[in-house]
Amino acid sequence: MDVYTAMRERRSIGKVKPDPVPREVIERILEAATWAPTHHRTEPWRFFVLSGEGRKPLSRLFVELAKLEMTDPTTPENQAKLEREAQKPFRAPVIIVAAMEPAERDDIVIAEERSAVSAAVQNMLLAAHAEGLGAMWRTGKKTYHPKVRDLFGLGEKGEVIGFIYLGYPAIEPPAQTRHPWYEKTVWIDEDRPYRTYHLHP
Numbered sequence: 332m333d334v335y336t337a338m339r340e341r342r343s344i345g346k347v348k349p350d351p352v353p354r355e356v357i358e359r360i361l362e363a364a365t366w367a368p369t370h371h372r373t374e375p376w377r378f379f380v381l382s383g384e385g386r387k388p389l390s391r392l393f394v395e396l397a398k399l400e401m402t403d404p405t406t407p408e409n410q411a412k413l414e415r416e417a418q419k420p421f422r423a424p425v426i427i428v429a430a431m432e433p434a435e436r437d438d439i440v441i442a443e444e445r446s447a448v449s450a451a452v453q454n455m456l457l458a459a460h461a462e463g464l465g466a467m468w469r470t471g472k473k474t475y476h477p478k479v480r481d482l483f484g485l486g487e488k489g490e491v492i493g494f495i496y497l498g499y500p501a502i503e504p505p506a507q508t509r510h511p512w513y514e515k516t517v518w519i520d521e522d523r524p525y526r527t528y529h530l531h532p
């Protein structure tokens with residue numbers, strides 16, 4: 332599949348089949364991730380591949396974090412909510428947790444390390460699409476809780492950048508639209524203050 336087709340066709344797929352994904356397919360996706368650009372070549376990405384029972388610790392943590400937001404977790408409504416949290420990691424047979432562990436160097440900018448891992452995630456999403464898989468980059472507020480970082484044994488400055496849910500598609504991807512590039516783009520070829528140019532309203 333050529334790269335333009337992959338970029339154009341790739342869609343987030345929130346519902347996948349429970350069928351296992353062969354290990355060699357996952358390995359190809361991880362390999363694709365590692366070819367992302369990385370400033371200073373720090374390669375700040377770290378991956379955790381969760382499947383089967385390996386999804387349970389994440390499930391327990393989702394419940395624990397949801398409970399922290401509740402005054403009374405025992406109400407029927409909250410019990411149902413906690414059950415939904417517990418089930419979340421089981422929505423896909425595989426979750427690749429894409430994490431960032433910044434290099435211990437004075438010239439490192441954390442935002443750049445995050446950007447490198449985000450680029451690695453996009454490589455994975457495109458590779459997953461080329462492999463006929465459905466993928467969904469999931470996050471949410473709880474992703475950035477220190478307990479998530481601790482669950483994966485990341486350092487103080489480490490972060491989870493995304494939970495990439497993977498599996499064979501169970502649905503047709505929902506149609507998507509995008510604003511055209513020309514609404515988001517200004518062509519500048521004169522020497523005048525940039526703020527005097529205006530984007531499409």
Ligand SMILES: Cc1cc2nc3c(=O)[nH]c(=O)nc-3n(C[C@H](O)[C@H](O)[C@H](O)COP(=O)(O)O)c2cc1C
Nearest residue numbers: 341342343344345467468469470471492493504507
């Ligand atoms: C940083 C990031 C976090 C995301 N987190 C979630 C999420 O928690 N839940 C979700 O349903 N989609 C999440 N998405 C996927 C977006 O919903 C999706 O990309 C968007 O709807 C556009 O659809 P498309 O990917 O099919 O083009 C996330 C995307 C990004 C870039």
